Amino acid sequence: FLALKSLQISGFKSFADSITVHFDQGITGIVGPNGSGKSNLTEALRWVMGEQSAKSLRGGKMEDIIFAGSDSRPPLNRAEVILKFDNHDRQLNIDRDEVEIRRRLFRGGESECLLNNQKVRLKDIVDLFLDSGLGKNSFSIISQGNVEKIFNSKPVDRRFIIEEPAGVASFKIKKQQAQQQ
Numbered sequence: 391f392l393a394l395k396s397l398q399i400s401g402f403k404s405f406a407d408s409i410t411v412h413f414d415q416g417i418t419g420i421v422g423p424n425g426s427g428k429s430n431l432t433e434a435l436r437w438v439m440g441e442q443s444a445k446s447l448r449g450g451k452m453e454d455i456i457f458a459g460s461d462s463r464p465p466l467n468r469a470e471v472i473l474k475f476d477n478h479d480r481q482l483n484i485d486r487d488e489v490e491i492r493r494r495l496f497r498g499g500e501s502e503c504l505l506n507n508q509k510v511r512l513k514d515i516v517d518l519f520l521d522s523g524l525g526k527n528s529f530s531i532i533s534q535g536n537v538e539k540i541f542n543s544k545p546v547d548r549r550f551i552i553e554e555p556a557g558v559a560s561f562k563i564k565k566q567q568a569q570q571q
């Protein structure tokens with residue numbers, strides 16, 4: 391698997407100031423009260439990796455991800471997210487131990503993507519993960535509603551939820567079809 395090193399966010403949704411989350415080995419938990427920005431953080435992660443749907447980021451248009459201001463602060467004009475990966479085992483097809491992707495969006499719609507500080511297209515970032523054989527599903531972000539679904543489902547259904555991303559489900563479906571013939 392591909393290890394995340396750090397995620398730096400500024401001007402993105404509720405994160406006006408720059409914050410950096412460092413990921414250690416194993417599982418990282420993010421906790422905080424309602425409205426503190428946990429979901430915004432996972433959305434920043436999806437956005438920098440190429441998310442193109444404003445709706446799936448809970449917005450009407452992409453500009454809604456830029457810090458819109460609060461009681462004490464005026465709105466900002468730019469959102470930026472920087473994600474660093476540990477690429478020691480060359481999971482990404484780039485001959486570097488560390489890979490950095492960066493995405494910026496300005497009010498007015500102008501945007502920028504950088505791969506190791508070089509300007510690229512958004513598509514190049516998306517392709518980087520696809521070309522590496524990691525596929526778009528190699529990062530699984532499970533949203534709040536789905537966690538509940540997993541907890542509340544029957545064991546058989548829960549197994550299916552796991553089998554699907556694991557690629558087992560398609561074999562099962564084929565087996566069923568073969569048995570019916």
Ligand code: ATP
Pocket residue numbers: 402403404405422423424425426427428429430431454455456457458459534
């Ligand atoms: P919960 O535990 O309820 O799921 P959460 O920690 O996931 O909460 P988020 O949904 O990440 O919280 O954060 C919601 C907050 O982010 C709201 O207060 C909302 O006003 C703020 N927010 C969203 N978009 C922006 C924006 N563009 N500018 C400023 N604040 C924003």
Ligand code: MG
Pocket residue numbers: 428429430534
């Ligand atoms: Mg949330």
